[in-house]
Amino acid sequence: MNAREIRKILSADDIYEWSAFGKGGCWDWVGSLHNDGYAAWNTGGRQIKAHRASYLLSVGPIPKKRFVVHTCGNRKCVNPDHLELVTHKGLYQHNLERGDVARGERNGFAKLTAKKVRRIRKLAATGKYTHRQIGDMVGCHQCNITRIVNRNYWAHIE
Protein backbone atom coordinates (compact mmCIF):
# COMPACT_ATOMS: atom_id res chain seq x y z
CA MET A 1 0.00 0.00 0.00
CA ASN A 2 1.46 3.32 -0.97
CA ALA A 3 1.53 6.56 0.97
CA ARG A 4 -1.48 8.08 -0.80
CA GLU A 5 -3.65 5.05 -0.14
CA ILE A 6 -2.66 5.03 3.51
CA ARG A 7 -3.47 8.72 3.87
CA LYS A 8 -6.93 8.04 2.47
CA ILE A 9 -7.86 5.49 5.12
CA LEU A 10 -5.85 6.61 8.13
CA SER A 11 -4.90 9.84 9.84
CA ALA A 12 -2.38 10.69 12.52
CA ASP A 13 -5.37 11.19 14.85
CA ASP A 14 -6.50 7.60 14.22
CA ILE A 15 -3.09 6.35 15.22
CA TYR A 16 -3.22 8.42 18.38
CA GLU A 17 -6.71 7.22 19.25
CA TRP A 18 -5.79 3.57 18.76
CA SER A 19 -2.97 3.76 21.25
CA ALA A 20 -2.58 4.16 24.98
CA PHE A 21 0.19 5.85 26.90
CA GLY A 22 2.80 3.35 27.93
CA LYS A 23 6.15 3.37 29.67
CA GLY A 24 8.79 5.83 28.57
CA GLY A 25 6.38 7.91 26.53
CA CYS A 26 5.47 5.01 24.26
CA TRP A 27 2.13 4.92 22.54
CA ASP A 28 1.17 1.29 22.96
CA TRP A 29 -1.06 0.12 20.16
CA VAL A 30 -4.41 -1.16 21.41
CA GLY A 31 -5.49 -2.62 18.07
CA SER A 32 -4.43 -5.98 16.72
CA LEU A 33 -0.83 -7.02 16.31
CA HIS A 34 1.06 -8.69 13.51
CA ASN A 35 2.44 -12.16 14.18
CA ASP A 36 5.84 -10.59 14.76
CA GLY A 37 4.48 -8.24 17.42
CA TYR A 38 4.20 -5.03 15.43
CA ALA A 39 1.09 -2.89 15.56
CA ALA A 40 -1.34 -3.77 12.79
CA TRP A 41 -4.10 -1.82 11.10
CA ASN A 42 -6.65 -4.04 9.37
CA THR A 43 -8.28 -2.69 6.29
CA GLY A 44 -10.23 -4.47 3.59
CA GLY A 45 -8.78 -7.87 4.48
CA ARG A 46 -5.24 -6.51 4.55
CA GLN A 47 -2.96 -5.59 7.36
CA ILE A 48 -0.63 -2.66 7.30
CA LYS A 49 2.08 -1.93 9.83
CA ALA A 50 0.73 0.83 12.02
CA HIS A 51 4.14 2.13 13.11
CA ARG A 52 5.07 2.67 9.47
CA ALA A 53 1.75 4.41 8.89
CA SER A 54 2.37 6.56 11.95
CA TYR A 55 5.77 7.62 10.66
CA LEU A 56 4.36 8.37 7.25
CA LEU A 57 1.44 10.39 8.57
CA SER A 58 3.30 12.37 11.23
CA VAL A 59 6.85 12.68 9.95
CA GLY A 60 6.90 12.14 6.22
CA PRO A 61 7.29 9.68 3.38
CA ILE A 62 9.40 6.55 3.74
CA PRO A 63 11.86 6.42 0.85
CA LYS A 64 12.58 3.13 -0.89
CA LYS A 65 15.10 0.88 0.84
CA ARG A 66 14.55 2.63 4.14
CA PHE A 67 13.17 0.96 7.23
CA VAL A 68 11.31 2.39 10.19
CA VAL A 69 12.80 1.25 13.48
CA HIS A 70 11.81 1.85 17.09
CA THR A 71 14.32 3.83 19.10
CA CYS A 72 12.43 2.63 22.20
CA GLY A 73 12.61 -1.04 21.23
CA ASN A 74 8.89 -1.47 21.77
CA ARG A 75 7.33 -3.02 18.66
CA LYS A 76 3.82 -2.11 19.75
CA CYS A 77 4.74 1.55 19.96
CA VAL A 78 3.38 3.97 17.35
CA ASN A 79 4.71 7.23 18.81
CA PRO A 80 6.27 9.03 15.82
CA ASP A 81 8.92 10.48 18.16
CA HIS A 82 10.13 6.94 18.83
CA LEU A 83 10.50 6.05 15.18
CA GLU A 84 13.37 6.69 12.87
CA LEU A 85 14.44 5.80 9.37
CA VAL A 86 17.46 3.64 8.78
CA THR A 87 19.12 1.99 5.81
CA HIS A 88 19.39 -1.77 5.55
CA LYS A 89 22.81 -1.54 7.14
CA GLY A 90 21.36 0.61 9.90
CA LEU A 91 18.64 -1.95 10.48
CA TYR A 92 21.23 -4.67 10.88
CA GLN A 93 23.16 -2.60 13.40
CA HIS A 94 19.97 -1.62 15.17
CA ASN A 95 19.09 -5.30 15.67
CA LEU A 96 22.57 -6.13 16.90
CA GLU A 97 22.72 -3.21 19.28
CA ARG A 98 19.31 -3.93 20.69
CA GLY A 99 20.53 -7.44 21.36
CA ASP A 100 17.52 -8.87 19.66
CA VAL A 101 19.27 -12.19 19.27
CA ALA A 102 16.24 -14.28 18.45
CA ARG A 103 15.10 -11.89 15.78
CA GLY A 104 18.59 -11.56 14.37
CA GLU A 105 19.03 -15.28 14.14
CA ARG A 106 15.64 -15.83 12.60
CA ASN A 107 16.18 -13.17 9.98
CA GLY A 108 19.54 -14.53 9.06
CA PHE A 109 20.92 -11.04 9.70
CA ALA A 110 23.22 -12.31 12.36
CA LYS A 111 25.11 -15.51 12.04
CA LEU A 112 26.00 -15.07 15.67
CA THR A 113 24.69 -16.40 18.90
CA ALA A 114 25.45 -15.34 22.45
CA LYS A 115 27.50 -18.51 22.81
CA LYS A 116 29.65 -17.62 19.83
CA VAL A 117 30.14 -14.08 21.05
CA ARG A 118 31.47 -15.38 24.37
CA ARG A 119 33.74 -17.82 22.56
CA ILE A 120 35.06 -15.06 20.29
CA ARG A 121 35.92 -12.85 23.27
CA LYS A 122 37.53 -15.75 25.11
CA LEU A 123 39.71 -16.59 22.12
CA ALA A 124 40.65 -12.95 21.64
CA ALA A 125 41.60 -12.64 25.32
CA THR A 126 44.22 -15.36 24.91
CA GLY A 127 46.09 -13.05 22.53
CA LYS A 128 47.14 -16.05 20.43
CA TYR A 129 44.98 -15.53 17.39
CA THR A 130 44.28 -12.88 14.79
CA HIS A 131 40.70 -11.78 14.42
CA ARG A 132 40.57 -13.53 11.09
CA GLN A 133 41.65 -16.81 12.66
CA ILE A 134 39.01 -16.41 15.32
CA GLY A 135 36.39 -15.88 12.62
CA ASP A 136 37.50 -19.15 11.04
CA MET A 137 37.46 -20.97 14.35
CA VAL A 138 33.92 -20.02 15.24
CA GLY A 139 32.72 -20.40 11.67
CA CYS A 140 31.66 -16.81 11.28
CA HIS A 141 33.54 -15.24 8.41
CA GLN A 142 31.35 -12.21 8.00
CA CYS A 143 31.33 -11.37 11.67
CA ASN A 144 33.05 -8.20 12.64
CA ILE A 145 35.31 -9.78 15.23
CA THR A 146 37.09 -6.53 16.04
CA ARG A 147 33.84 -4.78 16.90
CA ILE A 148 32.63 -7.73 18.91
CA VAL A 149 35.87 -7.87 20.88
CA ASN A 150 35.78 -4.12 21.49
CA ARG A 151 32.14 -4.44 22.51
CA ASN A 152 30.85 -2.07 19.89
CA TYR A 153 28.54 -4.94 19.02
CA TRP A 154 26.80 -7.31 21.37
CA ALA A 155 27.75 -5.17 24.33
CA HIS A 156 24.89 -6.72 26.31
CA ILE A 157 26.63 -10.11 26.35
CA GLU A 158 29.06 -10.52 29.21
Ligand SMILES: [Zn+2]
Ligand atom coordinates in the same frame (compact mmCIF):
# COMPACT_ATOMS: atom_id res chain seq x y z
ZN1 LIG B 1 8.02 3.93 22.07
